[in-house]
Amino acid sequence: MSAAESPERKPGVRGFFANALRPKKSRQTLRKKTPVDGALGVEEVPAVPKLAPLEAHREKVRAAGVHIDTQRGENLDYTTILHKLGLNEPFDQDDSHHDFEHDNRPPGEPAVASLSSELWGCIVQYLNPRDAASLALASRTLYMRLGWLPFQILDLEENYQYKIEFLLFLDRRFPHHLLCFPCAKYHRRTQEGNERLRPADVLNPLFNCPHARNPLRPQPRHRITHNYVMPFSFVQLAMRAHRLGPRYGLSADSLCRRWKRNNWSFTTRYLIHKGHLLMRVTAQTYADPGLAPAAQRLLLYSRDDYWPYFSACAHWRDGELMNVCKCALTHVPIPRDTAGLQGLEHRMKDILAASSTQGSSSSHMITGCGKCRPKRRCPDCPTEYLVEIKLTEDRSQIKNVRFRHAIVVTRWSDLGDGTAPMSPEWAACNGYGPGYDSFATMGNRAISGIFESAFTSDTIPGQRVISLNPKGVKKGEAGNDWY
Ligand SMILES: [Zn+2]
Ligand SMILES: [Zn+2]
Ligand SMILES: [Zn+2]
Numbered sequence: 469m470s471a472a473e474s475p476e477r478k479p480g481v482r483g484f485f486a487n488a489l490r491p492k493k494s495r496q497t498l499r500k501k502t503p504v505d506g507a508l509g510v511e512e513v514p515a516v517p518k519l520a521p522l523e524a525h526r527e528k529v530r531a532a533g534v535h536i537d538t539q540r541g542e543n544l545d546y547t548t549i550l551h552k553l554g555l556n557e558p559f560d561q562d563d564s565h566h567d568f569e570h571d572n573r574p575p576g577e578p579a580v581a582s583l584s585s586e587l588w589g590c591i592v593q594y595l596n597p598r599d600a601a602s603l604a605l606a607s608r609t610l611y612m613r614l615g616w617l618p619f620q621i622l623d624l625e626e627n628y629q630y631k632i633e634f635l636l637f638l639d640r641r642f643p644h645h646l647l648c649f650p651c652a653k654y655h656r657r658t659q660e661g662n663e664r665l666r667p668a669d670v671l672n673p674l675f676n677c678p679h680a681r682n683p684l685r686p687q688p689r690h691r692i693t694h695n696y697v698m699p700f701s702f703v704q705l706a707m708r709a710h711r712l713g714p715r716y717g718l719s720a721d722s723l724c725r726r727w728k729r730n731n732w733s734f735t736t737r738y739l740i741h742k743g744h745l746l747m748r749v750t751a752q753t754y755a756d757p758g759l760a761p762a763a764q765r766l767l768l769y770s771r772d773d774y775w776p777y778f779s780a781c782a783h784w785r786d787g788e789l790m791n792v793c794k795c796a797l798t799h800v801p802i803p804r805d806t807a808g809l810q811g812l813e814h815r816m817k818d819i820l821a822a823s824s825t826q827g828s829s830s831s832h833m834i835t836g837c838g839k840c841r842p843k844r845r846c847p848d849c850p851t852e853y854l855v856e857i858k859l860t861e862d863r864s865q866i867k868n869v870r871f872r873h874a875i876v877v878t879r880w881s882d883l884g885d886g887t888a889p890m891s892p893e894w895a896a897c898n899g900y901g902p903g904y905d906s907f908a909t910m911g912n913r914a915i916s917g918i919f920e921s922a923f924t925s926d927t928i929p930g931q932r933v934i935s936l937n938p939k940g941v942k943k944g945e946a947g948n949d950w951y
Contacts, residue, residue: 782899787937
């Protein structure tokens with residue numbers, strides 16, 4: 469018998485501590501007695517009741533017929549209400565056992581066990597590696613029959629795609645982890661709940677990955693602008709939180725950012741629509757009237773990598789995007805002479821116009837021509853563009869607020885469902901994967917329309933969306949027109 473259970477008190481210092489740490493009598497009564505071998509007689513086992521206590525209670529209430537208020541339909545049975553709170557309505561989304569609670573099918577284990585390992589081995593040969601491993605993981609009996617072999621086959625290099633699909637099934641079970649695609653493994657989230665999008669030159673790992681610095685196995689990412697990328701992990705986090713619950717990731721709103729770089733200012737906003745993450749990037753810079761072609765290029769292209777400063781999909785070199793921007797720049801009006809009395813009048817008109825259109829994109833906009841005014845949709849990925857010239861306030865000089873025209877390039881993209889970088893939309897936006905026909909896939913409903921109608925209560929008039937690359941010429945960097 470241990471000291472804790474001995475009824476007599478011990479003398480001395482050790483005895484003092486032994487007595488002080490001894491559990492109270494009141495606690496001992498709640499503790500389950502460990503059966504001593506052979507000591508438990510048949511008489512001591514209480515008879516098993518025919519029904520569980522809760523079920524017995526429910527029967528009693530049902531028989532009495534008073535559990536529902538006849539007038540208001542409220543449940544008057546408080547025992548059931550309390551049990552429902554605890555059992556039937558999970559507070560925790562991860563409680564996957566609730567899925568099986570209402571499964572009334574007879575147990576299949578004996579039927580599974582009745583087939584030999586050899587027979588199960590034959591059955592598995594008809595399945596692909598992903599389904600074979602899922603079958604082996606389905607129950608303990610199946611695992612005993614199939615063994616470790618399905619998992620070894622799944623782990624082979626050539627079965628990478630199957631392994632990713634298998635691991636995606638387990639996403640619900642790993643709220644504290646994130647699936648790493650270069651490794652095909654779940655890594656522990658090191659900044660759980662505090663993940664923040666940062667510029668590309670800031671080291672910001674979300675987990676410790678052995679391939680973090682391996683240029684041959686880069687993490688999937690999408691270029692938003694120069695020095696700003698969207699790592700796929702953030703799309704994963706946003707979509708996991710949307711599908712499974714907040715502790716699995718981040719809200720789409722927490723991805724929104726504003727920043728300035730190279731005289732351009734950028735704003736990103738995100739929206740989840742029908743299980744897809746939609747992104748809007750607005751890029752804006754002041755544009756002077758009458759720019760020469762060289763000055764237009766200086767305004768539009770980054771000197772570092774000869775990409776446009778504004779956000780563009782992987783197919784920006786093909787088609788009309790850059791020509792549309794250059795065309796829009798030719799519509800910047802020459803400023804009116806603001807000296808003298810007539811100038812003051814013009815200035816007042818500008819102030820009134822700008823203040824009445826603040827925050828909206830309506831009237832005081834320079835309407836371009838038929839080439840640069842319509843929205844453009846990239847035929848090869850779910851991306852749309854709109855190029856506008858707007859009158860804006862230049863507050864760079866504190867004393868002297870000026871009105872200047874700015875070119876605003878807005879891009880809307882569908883970044884896909886966030887399950888894997890192989891998802892069609894993500895792959896198309898990054899310019900890889902099988903061909904994507906955006907006009908056939910999206911039809912008449914524009915991403916820009918879906919996006920804007922989610923944030924404004926007014927109905928936005930339908931606008932013509934035309935192809936960014938009407939001729940369908942795909943030369944990429946080899947083409948001559950993009951610069
Ligand atoms: Zn990794
Ligand atoms: Zn034009
Ligand atoms: Zn594209």
